[in-house]
Amino acid sequence: MDAEVIVIGGGPAGAAAAFHLxxxxxxxxxxxxxxAGRGKPCGGGMAASVQRWFPFDLSPAVEQVIRRVRFSWCLEDPVVAELPGDAPFWIVRRARLDAFLAEQAVAAGGRLLQPLAAERLERQQGLWRVGLSDGEMLTSRAVVIADGSGSRLAGAHGLGPARPRYAATVSVEVEGEVAEPDTARFEFGLVHHGFCWAFPRQGGWSIGVGTFIGQQEADSEAVLSALLPSLGLPGDAGVRHRGQLRVWDGHHPLHGSGEAGTGLLVAGDAASLCDPFLAEGLRPSLLSGCRAAEALDLWLAGDEGAPAAYSQRLRSEWGESMAWGRRIAQVFYRLPKVGYQLGIKRPTAPRRIAQILSGEMGYGDIAQRAIRRLLFQKS
Structure with a gap:
């Protein structure tokens, strides 16, 4: 046996799981x-509250601290919300964050194989066998699947939704001066069924366009040619990277069942945990990686119920809020102008959204009232 646990994927979820194990x-x-060092399309926004899940300081991976959020409709009608706390929201570079977490896992005694892909996963004679891209076969008692939004392994083993729902995205990294480095921007109205984000980082911006209903890609060039000049940047600045976010779309098992699935968990984007309204993915990835490690440590010690408890814990800690977030998104992105006027522009709404981004509040705390307002306006 090569390891007690093999973690497939060195992103935030996988590296967090590897460290804690x-x-x-x-x-x-x-x-x-x-x-190592390859950039990954990602806005990089992350609630500072994730620090409580790690015994080491995460600040070496943080590029910018966000203290306020600016919302706008078609680049006008702005609303600004102050974020709560001393360091409520961070901007990170995914390549640096992933590498930093992997370094911590190695320092704690884990082993890292990179670059090396897992091509297949099967269970034989009470062990998991992972076939690698170089032809080698590794074995372990347990496996964490954390291979991202494009995961082929999760669905093949009955984990997460059988038919994942995706949001289409275009990400742009742009160098340039940032006038308000502590302000993150969310722009509604330019994107049909979606929104834009502009997050300041060291020496520039992480900018994105996301479409959350219908999976169709927005006319990103037209959107960016309007958005970028509003930030003082040329309309054609930066290199476009197209991708997909595997958004939360219902409660599904995140652990394998029966002998064929024993000791198998899925975490991060492969588990379809991304926020379906505001596209937050790093916090649920880190949360699920930490919880997966806790569950497998208990399972390896003889607690047969720990994998099922992992699915239930992610449901209560994340999924129940996302169920409300999905309802809000379905109404908001079909009626975005109404949603902006009745939701974002309400005196308390920006503060509530800021609290959701910082991890202080869940969608269930605001959803029922927000949906009633939107549906009443529609009728």
Whole structure:
């Protein structure tokens, strides 16, 4: 046996799981298919509250601290909300965050194989067998699938939704001066069934366009040619990277069942945890990676119910809020102008959204009233 646990995917969920397993004394092997330092399309927004899940300081991976959020409709009619707390929202570069977490996992005793992809996963004679892109076969007692939005392994083993729902995105990294480096921007109105975001980072911007209903891609060039000049940037600045976000779309098992699935968990984007309204993905990825490690440590110690408890815990800690977030998104993105006027522009709404982004509040705390207002206006 090569390891007690093999973690497939070295993103935030996988690296977090690998660290916590190694820190608990487990023999863990982390597989990452991309070479070290390769950039990954991601806005990089992350609630500072994730720090409580790690015993080491995350600040080396943080590029910018966000203290306020600016909302606008077609680049006008702005609303600004102050974020609560001393360091409520962070901007990170995914390549740096992933590498930093992987370094912590290795320092705790884990092993990292990079770049090396897991091509297949099967269970034989009480062990998991992971076939690698170089032809090698590894074995372990347990596996965490954390191979991202494009995961082929999760669905093949009955984990997460059988038919994942995706949001289409275009990401742009742009160098340039940032006038308000502590302000994140959310722009509604330019994108049909979606929104734009502009997050300041060191020396520039992380900018994105997302479409959340229908999976069709927005006319990103037209959107960016309007958005970028509003930030003092040329309309054609930056290189476009197209991608998909695997958004939350219902409660589904995140653990394998029966002998064929024993010791198997899914975490992060592969588990379809991304916020369906505001596209937050890093916080649920880190949360699920930490909880997966806790569950497998208990399971390896003899607690047979720990994997099922993992699914239930993610449901209560994240999924129940996202169920309300999905309802809000379905109404808001079909009636975005009404949603902006009755939702974002309400005196208390920006503060509530800021609290959701900072992790202080869930969608269930605001959803029923917000949906009633939107549906009443529609009727």
């Amino acid at each position: 190694a820190a608990r004394g487990r023999a863990v092997l982390l597989l990452e298919r991309e070479p």
